[in-house]
Amino acid sequence: MNIATTGRRGTDRIKGLLAPLGVAAGTGAVFALVGAVDPNEPGHYPTCPFLWLTGLYCPGCGTLRSIHALAHLDPVAALGLNPLMVAMIPFLLFWWGRWVVRAWQGRPRRTTLAHPAWLWAFLAIVVVYWIVRNLPFGAFLAP
Template identity: 80%
Template sequence: MSFATTERRGTRRLKALLPPLGVAAAAGLAFAVVGAVDPNEPGHYPTCPFLMITGLYCPGCGTLRTMHALAHLDPVAALGLNPLALAMIPFLLFWWGRWVLRSWQGRPRRTTLAHPAWLWVFIGVVMVYWVVRNLPFGAFLAP
C-alpha cells in the first residue's frame, strides 16, 4: 500500500468523524452554557410551555437543572431533578460512541437506530414516567 493511499484513507476517516465530533462539540458547548448560566434563577431560560399551560410536569421538566447540577459535580441533586434524563446519559454516550466507531471504521451508517421494539419500550417508559411524576405517589419524581 502506498503512502498516497494511506493518506487518502486517513483523510476519509477524519472526514467521516466530523459529524459525530460536531455533535460532541455542540453538546459540550450547550453543557458549558447550562453549567455557567444557572437555570434555577428566573429569567435565564424560558418556562416549559407544557408546565406553563397545564401546571403539570413534562418528561423533560428539570433537565436543564439536572445538567447544571452535573456541571457542578452534584449527581445527587441531578438525580432529584430528573432521574430519567440522568439515566439516559449512559445510553446517549453508548450510541454516540458507536457512531464514532462506525465512522472511524468506514462502515456505513445504519438506517435504524435500534430495533423498533426497543424504541416502543423507550416511548412506554417516557409515557409512564410522565404520568407517574404528576401523581401524588410519584411526587418524588417531580423536579
C-alpha cells in the same frame, strides 16, 4: 497498499469523524452554557410550555437544572431533578461511542438507531414516567 490509498483512507476517517465530534462539541457547549447560566434563577430560560399551560410536569421538566447540577459535579441533585435524563446518559454515550468507532473504521452509518421494539419500549417508559411524576405517589419524580 500505496501511500495515496493510505492517505485517502486517513482523510476519509477524519471526514467521517466530523459529525460525531460536532455532536460532542455541541453537547459540550450546551453543558458549558447551562453550567455557567444558572437555570434556578428566574429569567434566564423560558418556562416549559407544557407546565405553563397545564400545571403538570412533562418528561423534560427539570432537565436544565439537572444538567446544571451535573456540570457542577452534583449527580445526586441531578437525579432528584430529572432521573430519566440522568438514566439516559449512559445509553447516549454508548450510541455516540459506537458512532465514533464506526466512523473511525470507515464503516457506513446505520440508518436505524435501534430495533423498533427498543424504541417503542423507550417511548412507553417516557409516557409512564410522564404520567407517574404528576401523580401523588410519584411526587418524588417531580423536579
